[in-house]
Amino acid sequence: MPELKECSGFQYLKDTRFDRRTIQDRHRPFIAEVETFKHYPQAGKVALPRTWQLTEEHLSPLIENRRSVRKYAQEPLSLEHLAFLLWASQGVTGQAGRYLFRSTPSAGALYPVETYLSAHSVAGLAAGLYHFDVQHFALDPLTEGDQAEAVARACLDQSFMAQAPVVFLWTGVFRRAMHKYGNRGVRYILLDAGHICQNMMIAAEAVGCGSCAVAAIYDSEINQLLQIDDEEESILYAAAVGKKLIP
Numbered sequence: 217m218p219e220l221k222e223c224s225g226f227q228y229l230k231d232t233r234f235d236r237r238t239i240q241d242r243h244r245p246f247i248a249e250v251e252t253f254k255h256y257p258q259a260g261k262v263a264l265p266r267t268w269q270l271t272e273e274h275l276s277p278l279i280e281n282r283r284s285v286r287k288y289a290q291e292p293l294s295l296e297h298l299a300f301l302l303w304a305s306q307g308v309t310g311q312a313g314r315y316l317f318r319s320t321p322s323a324g325a326l327y328p329v330e331t332y333l334s335a336h337s338v339a340g341l342a343a344g345l346y347h348f349d350v351q352h353f354a355l356d357p358l359t360e361g362d363q364a365e366a367v368a369r370a371c372l373d374q375s376f377m378a379q380a381p382v383v384f385l386w387t388g389v390f391r392r393a394m395h396k397y398g399n400r401g402v403r404y405i406l407l408d409a410g411h412i413c414q415n416m417m418i419a420a421e422a423v424g425c426g427s428c429a430v431a432a433i434y435d436s437e438i439n440q441l442l443q444i445d446d447e448e449e450s451i452l453y454a455a456a457v458g459k460k461l462i463p
């Protein structure tokens with residue numbers, strides 16, 4: 217068994233520590249910049265509705281009641297509720313100059329996390345893989361046809377994921393944060409993914425859905441499904457979502 221200090225993950229945290237005495241002299245590698253938004257010009261966009269109807273809910277029961285849910289009602293998720301979850305997790309909620317601020321915080325407002333969806337059963341949305349276009353509040357269709365089984369296989373064969381009406385897939389575009397923050401930027405990307413998933417899960421509670429965060433992933437299998445260049449961008453985190461079973 218290796219000692220904690222011999223593990224590369226621990227070494228990485230040590231290497232990227234800020235220290236009051238050395239913060240001015242720290243060396244940051246040069247990493248070229250990359251665009252804030254991914255574009256899929258070939259994809260015919262699916263516009264997302266902003267018409268979700270929410271009954272007023274207090275926050276504390278949503279937090280209290282959230283449990284990881286791995287069994288879902290047979291009914292499809294509505295496009296309105298899916299749009300709400302996308303807005304709650306990565307929607308644009310403000311602007312200052314060229315910065316579009318979003319519903320979750322991000323170091324330097326760089327937003328290095330991209331959202332993809334595996335739609336299995338969403339009313340009015342063809343099954344397949346989609347990219348969430350934050351700027352236009354729309355979905356870019358990537359792969360036609362239900363990929364739920366393939367996504368579940370790529371998440372360490374967790375079969376409950378194939379039953380979920382939708383699976384959120386969050387990737388990190390490393391250069392977006394590392395251009396500014398160097399190696400330490402990797403920490404910030406992981407923190408962003410946590411904020412995003414948590415907002416999505418609480419929003420899911422508010423619309424009668426259950427969700428389960430998933431990090432047990434065969435990374436390269438999901439990256440291949442999403443057709444991303446995994447030298448630049450890679451899967452970080454996922455979450456399965458569906459309407460709760462009526463007890």
Ligand SMILES: Cc1cc2nc3c(=O)[nH]c(=O)nc-3n(C[C@H](O)[C@H](O)[C@H](O)COP(=O)(O)O)c2cc1C
Nearest residue numbers: 282283284285286371372374428429430431432433
């Ligand atoms: C980073 C992270 C990774 C997780 N990965 C999985 C997973 O791969 N499969 C799964 O069924 N649950 C996964 N979970 C859910 C946890 O098992 C769950 O949050 C934990 O048992 C506590 O239960 P609760 O969420 O109902 O409070 C993950 C949770 C987190 C925060």
